[in-house]
Amino acid sequence: MAEKVLAATQIGSKKIEVRQYLMPEISADDALVKMEIAGICGSDIGSYAQYPGEPRITGHENVGFIAKIGGDAARRWGVKEGDRVVVEQYLPCGNCRWCRIGEYRLCDQTDKLPGRTILRYGNTPVSVSPSLWGGFSQYLYLPANAIVHKVPAHVPAKEAALFVSLANGMQWAYLQGGAAPGKTVVIQGPGQMGLSSVVASKEAGAACIIVSGLAKDENRFQVARKLGAHYTVNVEQENLTERVKEITGGHGADVVVNVSRGGQDTVREALEIAAKIGTIVLAGPGNQQIPSKGFGRKLVTMKWVQGSSFTAFELGLQVMASGRYPLGGISTHQFDLNHVNEAIRSFSGEEGTAGEVIHASIVPQT
Ligand SMILES: [Zn+2]
Ligand SMILES: [Zn+2]
Known part of the structure; x- marks a missing residue:
């Protein structure tokens, strides 16, 4: 029997449940990340309330370990199985004007535009193969156009989960x-x-x-x-x-x-x-x-402004790795895969937690 992956899937407004997916096959130019931790973003509060109409796995601040990788992908990203990485939320086309000038976070392919299927972690519906487009999941799929940065092993997971914020x-x-x-x-x-x-x-x-x-x-x-x-x-x-x-x-x-x-x-x-x-x-x-x-x-x-550039991600990761700042004070709460609803609600202050939860994360393997 094929291996199964558990992932917190949004199936309605303010409704997320854990569903099972097939472990995807990996070819020469893609990879699979075993998720370590995934941060909850301010934008997750809005999208939690406004269901886009199609099931999707949430989570776009994704940190994990390369579990399987094709030879071409390993060469392209300079990573191997077991390496710890963060994955940017964007899945850009690589060819448009914005991609060509390095401002790929503005690429139409990775933007929320009417009449288009968005390719972006935490937003792409599970109907797009192989479904694993969100980090509140045991595994995350990395196609050839994913943007990957290495993270040193000494950074605590809850601090690594801040990489998007820091960027x-x-x-x-x-x-x-x-x-x-x-x-x-x-x-x-x-x-x-x-x-x-x-x-x-x-x-x-x-x-x-x-x-x-x-x-x-x-x-x-x-x-x-x-x-x-x-x-x-x-x-x-x-x-x-x-x-x-x-x-x-x-x-x-x-x-x-x-x-x-x-x-x-x-x-x-x-x-x-x-x-x-x-x-x-x-x-x-x-x-x-x-x-x-x-x-x-x-x-x-x-x-x-909107999101971060590649340079900003690298600068944020350098600051994180330096250990110069007590970042643990920002990363206040962690939840498991079965408590994603509670996690988002407590982050939004709905659970009477206003001011207390600064940054919450999902730890999918617990
Ligand atoms: Zn975000
Ligand atoms: Zn583009």
């Missing part, structure tokens, strides 16, 4: 935001992306890192300070604009990273606190109006 921090605060020596960086929102932006800003040498959030974020503020934030501001108690002015002697923020995932006013706030020359990176501001008046004479660049 996003590097992309948004450093590569797009321009965090650098002498700069003041304000990070709106102390979730996993905000805390990873603290790490990236610190690593980039930023002189002053300020993190804002709500009263319920007190635990997260503590983690932020341990990671290198200089100030934390509870916007329910203090006025962020006044506080940033005070801290910077009136200069303001050279870089603002908005990962607030909501709020009514965080974009207006970002425009207020931006220095006369500043960059605002909108990486998850929720759904709010962008005001265009009343901010004085400024030269502000606003960037709308």
Whole structure:
């Protein structure tokens, strides 16, 4: 009898159940990863509620060991059976304009577009052979166009599960935001992306890192300070604009990273606190109006960003491997394959856990 694979499969809105799949055959140019741990992303909360209509295995922050690999794939990726890897969420075409300039995360093939079947981990339906397109599963399938990075063995699994967050921090605060020596960086929102932006800003040498959030974020503020934030501001108690002015002697923020995932006013706030020359990176501001008046004479660049580049993944993995940051403080909760519903609900705060769960992961082999 062929070997079976267990995988947490979304079969409806807020409905995930463990189903069995066939272990795929591997040819010369593909591979199979035995999953070690898979992080839950902020975007998983939204897609958990909005079922796309076809069953799919969730999980796109995937860490594991190469279990089987074809000869061509092994040469292409420079890995062998037993190597520990992370797999980017993207499955790009390799040929379009965006792929050709290295910005493959924008490739149509790996994007959610109407009328197309998306090829992207955690999103591709199980009807696309061989079904194993999500990391909340014992095994993950790697086609020839998968993007693989090695992870050193000494990194604890729960820290390795942060590789997407750390890549996003590097992309948004450093590569797009321009965090650098002498700069003041304000990070709106102390979730996993905000805390990873603290790490990236610190690593980039930023002189002053300020993190804002709500009263319920007190635990997260503590983690932020341990990671290198200089100030934390509870916007329910203090006025962020006044506080940033005070801290910077009136200069303001050279870089603002908005990962607030909501709020009514965080974009207006970002425009207020931006220095006369500043960059605002909108990486998850929720759904709010962008005001265009009343901010004085400024030269502000606003960037709308999406995901991470190959460079950002590599930078994030280097920081992780360095052991310089207490990343364990971000990775707070782990669940097994039978508790994916609970994991996503607790991460979203539905289980009365708001502020407590910063980053949760699924450990599929337990
Ligand atoms: Zn994600
Ligand atoms: Zn492409």
